[in-house]
Amino acid sequence: MSDMSWPLYEVFVRPRRGLNHVHVGSLHAADDRMALLAARDLYTRRNEGVSLWVVRSSDITASTPDEKDPFFEPAGDKVYRHPTFYDIPEDVPHI
Amino acid sequence: MVQQEQSALEERFDAVVAAEQRIEPRDWMPDAYRATLIRQIAQHAHSEIIGMQPEGNWLTRAPSLRRKAILLAKAQDEAGHGLYLYAAAETLGVDRAELTEKLISGRQKYSSIFNYPTLSFADVGVIGWLVDGAAICNQVPLCRCSYGPYARAMVRVCKEESFHQRQGYELLMTLMRGTEGQRRMVQDAVDRWWWPSLMMFGPPDGDSPNTAQSMVWRIKRHTNDELRQRFVDMTLPQAEHLGVTLPDPALRWNEERGSWDFGEPDWSELQQVIKGNGPCNTQRIDRRRAAHEDGAWVREAAVAYAAKQEERNV
Numbered sequence: 186m187s188d189m190s191w192p193l194y195e196v197f198v199r200p201r202r203g204l205n206h207v208h209v210g211s212l213h214a215a216d217d218r219m220a221l222l223a224a225r226d227l228y229t230r231r232n233e234g235v236s237l238w239v240v241r242s243s244d245i246t247a248s249t250p251d252e253k254d255p256f257f258e259p260a261g262d263k264v265y266r267h268p269t270f271y272d273i274p275e276d277v278p279h280i
Numbered sequence: 281m282v283q284q285e286q287s288a289l290e291e292r293f294d295a296v297v298a299a300e301q302r303i304e305p306r307d308w309m310p311d312a313y314r315a316t317l318i319r320q321i322a323q324h325a326h327s328e329i330i331g332m333q334p335e336g337n338w339l340t341r342a343p344s345l346r347r348k349a350i351l352l353a354k355a356q357d358e359a360g361h362g363l364y365l366y367a368a369a370e371t372l373g374v375d376r377a378e379l380t381e382k383l384i385s386g387r388q389k390y391s392s393i394f395n396y397p398t399l400s401f402a403d404v405g406v407i408g409w410l411v412d413g414a415a416i417c418n419q420v421p422l423c424r425c426s427y428g429p430y431a432r433a434m435v436r437v438c439k440e441e442s443f444h445q446r447q448g449y450e451l452l453m454t455l456m457r458g459t460e461g462q463r464r465m466v467q468d469a470v471d472r473w474w475w476p477s478l479m480m481f482g483p484p485d486g487d488s489p490n491t492a493q494s495m496v497w498r499i500k501r502h503t504n505d506e507l508r509q510r511f512v513d514m515t516l517p518q519a520e521h522l523g524v525t526l527p528d529p530a531l532r533w534n535e536e537r538g539s540w541d542f543g544e545p546d547w548s549e550l551q552q553v554i555k556g557n558g559p560c561n562t563q564r565i566d567r568r569r570a571a572h573e574d575g576a577w578v579r580e581a582a583v584a585y586a587a588k589q590e591e592r593n594v
Contacts, residue, residue, distance in 0.1 A: 191583065193370070210432075213376065215579075231422055280554075
């Protein structure tokens, strides 16, 4: 009975105040509320988090591995975006 | 042309694996790599789920509230481990419901260790110490498995397994400080679980045809016999400290190898248990099937409730 199957959710945990939510895994749940409760029981049994996000996997838009190289290419040749691109004499302080 | 593309993909896959990088779900991978992982991760997940049963047997008869709370937490962890692993398997394109179906119809296996009965409360301690100890030996190298989602699931599992092993050992230490009868209970449990624990590492290297390929793919890092030896070497001092005897007359320290020599497990017994003829095979699968079928109305009700809520929100 495939129409009885529960949708997949991705789970994100904020480990402590001051840190970003990080993806920790996924789970199946019938609805958002159940996903949140299941995420608590599954991914924070030992105080691993202070905040949880759950989002339906089907609602995530992702880049595809096939276009990996062209997709990220715009950043590839812009070395001048990095501080180490610039030569500053060693005796100039605090820079 | 297609051939060329295929070999380019294969080359890239091999290079990523050889460079100790991780393969991620949507990367190209050889069909056999995918099939091997699905089989292994599903079997691993099934083992965690079935593994709740032998110890669950003692939940209502734990001797104190403290032991009961610990045992409940442990069983809950095993359920969690099963779910992490099913989620990892699903990233390879299979469906959890389909894997459950394969388990209860006998088309996929779980670890043969869970087909042995738990006859006394000392078994709970010995399972934590030996069975989870052996599982840790198997699982720690899997944290570096080439498939990202499996490796990450194993990191979580390993963190939690340490609690399982320590609670078991502590339980046994407590019994060993008790009465003569309690010490006999521990020794009896050790006698029954020692050989099945050694069999958890699988058949000897000569009879393990998939090992070589799995090592090339960096799914496996060590052979069955290497891991078995590591487990024996780790366990001997623990047994000594506990004051129990391991039921193997061939156990002796080998100065030259810097390792313990030990006897050969009865591989025909392992074959029998894998074939379904262990003491509890039928009982374990029947229980799993009943839980699945008896829970069907709950799954359906949850879907109906979700649909109703959605309608209301429109």
